[in-house]
Amino acid sequence: MFKRILSYAGVGGIALALMSGAMAATKIKLGYSASTAFANAYVAADQGLFAKHGLDVEMILVPNSSTTPAALIADSLQIGPPTAPVTLQAMENGLDLVILGGGGITDRNASEVGVLAREGSGIKTAKDFEGKKVGTPGLNAFLHVMFREWMTRNGADWKKTTFVESPFAQLGDVMKAGQVDAVVTGDPFKTRALEAKQGYLVANYVSDMGDGIATGWFVASRKWATQNKEAAKAFQTALNEATALAKKDPAVLRKAIGAYIKLPEGVLAQVQLPALQPDVTPEQINDWSKICVSQGLTKKPTDPARVLWK
Incomplete structure (x- = not known):
């Protein structure tokens, strides 16, 4: 009888283990x-x-x-x-x-992504980015590609712009130090850069592309x-x-x-x-x-x- 109880207990333990594994x-x-x-x-x-x-x-x-x-x-x-x-x-x-x-x-009403320029750069329009150096958190990534598309749609040639990769968190400092003329960035770093007066907003270029x-x-x-x-x-x-x-x-x-x-x-x-x-x-x-x-x-x-x- 005792052995039978142990046997049942063993089967029950195995069943519980299997159930536990299935539920993991x-x-x-x-x-x-x-x-x-x-x-x-x-x-x-x-x-x-x-x-x-x-x-x-x-x-x-x-x-x-x-x-x-x-x-x-x-x-x-x-x-x-x-x-x-x-x-x-x-x-x-x-x-x-x-x-x-x-x-x-x-x-189109959003403002969490934008392109910022450093004071003294003279950048106001898409054409002004030609001949300039722009920082991006990733070459050929979302912000970079969308910015090039924005330039194209606004009559500028992005091939005349030099793009430099830098981590999101460092973009504002890189721009303020004069290593680039502008940066493409998104929140929370966009808001932080503007608060720290590391640059000024040129355009919320992604929202300019429309909805969806x-x-x-x-x-x-x-x-x-x-x-x-x-x-x-x-x-x-x-x-x-x-x-x-x-x-x-x-x-x-x-x-x-x-x-x-x-x-x-x-x-x-x-x-x-x-x-x-x-x-x-x-x-x-x-x-x-x-x-x-x-x-x-x-x-x-x-x-x-x-x-x-x-």
Whole structure:
């Protein structure tokens, strides 16, 4: 009888262990850039929405999004924030990536992204950037590519401008020191630079491009998404819920931004909250594909049906 009880106990222990393993949260290393374009992920992490859907998410700051595609393929990140140009270039070069969901989108009334110039530079219009040196947080990344598109649409030749890469947090200091004539930047660093009088605003050039262009999205390797379909779906669900919560309660959104982009309270209070859209559309892929082809970053159009994960 005693042996039978032990046997039952052993079976019960094994069953509990199996149940525990089945219920264990899927671990995800989620890379993010220090930008409000990824703020719905901040909300999902800060408000426990990832955990609610069975995900154990570790948020990892990525200083340069151009390194993200390789990190996704190597599985050192499971989900990451490569900018649209970086993503489409990586895909064309053979990296099998998929877009799981979206973050920020452009809003013609927004002011969180802009180009700042140093005092004495004489820069007032798009044409004035010709012959000048402009700092950007990433060559051929979102801010850089969109600025070149803005110059083109405003009758300027971006090929006559020299672009220099520098980390987000250092752009204002680099400009104030006279190493560049202007910088393209986004909040919270744009607000911080203006507060510190490191330069003046020339244009909120991204909002000038119109509404609805994807400013941030979340990417995974196709291999990971295929092998972790439930986790990929859970991520999308959490992102949808976080976006809805952010729209409903701006205080929650601002708090989450402060949690993942370390800012003084005074600066955080003035940061413009982003427009967010958790679903990336075929039209948004097509918009970016046209821009990348026109600038010679990619050679052929990207097929939305292939790159959007459903």
